Amino acid sequence: MANYHTTTTINGDAVEFLCEPQETLLDVLRDRLGLTGSKEGCASGDCGACSVMLDGRLVCACLVLGVEAEGREIETIEGMADGERLHPLQTKFLEHAALQCGICTPGFLIAAKALLERDPDPSETEVRYWLAGNLCRCTGYDKIIRAVLDAAAEIRAG
Numbered sequence: 001m002a003n004y005h006t007t008t009t010i011n012g013d014a015v016e017f018l019c020e021p022q023e024t025l026l027d028v029l030r031d032r033l034g035l036t037g038s039k040e041g042c043a044s045g046d047c048g049a050c051s052v053m054l055d056g057r058l059v060c061a062c063l064v065l066g067v068e069a070e071g072r073e074i075e076t077i078e079g080m081a082d083g084e085r086l087h088p089l090q091t092k093f094l095e096h097a098a099l100q101c102g103i104c105t106p107g108f109l110i111a112a113k114a115l116l117e118r119d120p121d122p123s124e125t126e127v128r129y130w131l132a133g134n135l136c137r138c139t140g141y142d143k144i145i146r147a148v149l150d151a152a153a154e155i156r157a158g
């Protein structure tokens with residue numbers, strides 16, 4: 001099958017790749033570009049492990065075609081830390097031990113960051129609703145929710 005040449009921006013860098021028309025953005029990120037932080041849990045839009053930002057919107061990369069990235073801006077978990085400095089959400093996930101196997105963690109972090117950029121002071125209920133599309137089969141959700149609320153407080157405090 002023919003490969004399509006696609007030009008996009010990922011974590012602020014101009015990126016070009018070739019992909020087949022049926023390839024998902026998740027497959028492109030992981031298999032063609034080596035950005036394996038985004039995980040595949042279900043490949044059907046149900047688990048949120050593949051969450052990325054596409055033109056500022058939270059999406060499941062398993063439901064987006066690679067060719068749809070043409071001319072768009074993508075943010076992945078690889079762009080979340082500032083060099084060696086972790087994002088407060090990443091720090092709080094570590095402090096609260098809000099992960100075990102880590103498969104769900106990049107998706108939770110991307111989704112939580114999207115929430116805090118929209119609403120820096122969400123209630124616990126709002127965090128739980130916002131993250132309802134992200135599934136974890138290991139940790140239990142309470143530590144994750146605590147980590148997000150703690151990170152929000154730290155970001156608000158500057």
Ligand code: FES
Nearest residue numbers: 041042043048062
């Ligand atoms: S792998 Fe995309 S939502 Fe589960």
Ligand code: FES
Nearest residue numbers: 100104136137138
């Ligand atoms: S830490 Fe294993 S799925 Fe969430």
